Amino acid sequence: MQIFHAHIYFSENEITLAETVRETLANAIPKLTYIGKLIPQPIGPHTKPMFEIHIPASHINQTIPIIDELRQGLSVLIHPVKTDELEAHTTSAKWLGEHIPLNLNALPPN
Numbered sequence: 001m002q003i004f005h006a007h008i009y010f011s012e013n014e015i016t017l018a019e020t021v022r023e024t025l026a027n028a029i030p031k032l033t034y035i036g037k038l039i040p041q042p043i044g045p046h047t048k049p050m051f052e053i054h055i056p057a058s059h060i061n062q063t064i065p066i067i068d069e070l071r072q073g074l075s076v077l078i079h080p081v082k083t084d085e086l087e088a089h090t091t092s093a094k095w096l097g098e099h100i101p102l103n104l105n106a107l108p109p110n
Contacts, residue, residue: 002057003033006067007077009048009100015040017072022051024070031059045089045102048075068096075100084110 008025010018018038026035034054041049055063057080067076075097082088085107 003081004055004057004060005079005081006053006055007046007050009050009075018051021070021072021074025053028066028070029063031056045104045106047103048100071096
């Protein structure tokens, strides 16, 4: 099954908002295959705290507008899962809200 990841970013002072958005998205999108916990520090290529959700490709077009409506101003990176992670996180990615700089050096080489 082809999957998309959505990374929802927040600042230290937005933890309560991020918890609310996470719960709201989980309730509004029953087709999610994974709902990650809040990660309160940068990790991998992600330079801000975030949480991650997984969306089946078959539902991505219906899900993006829901995420956009419910993100409450938080930035969201949506990308397909690909062997080429650099491509997945850049040219194949879509942003909702402000683009957050990524640490692309943290991605594995192809």
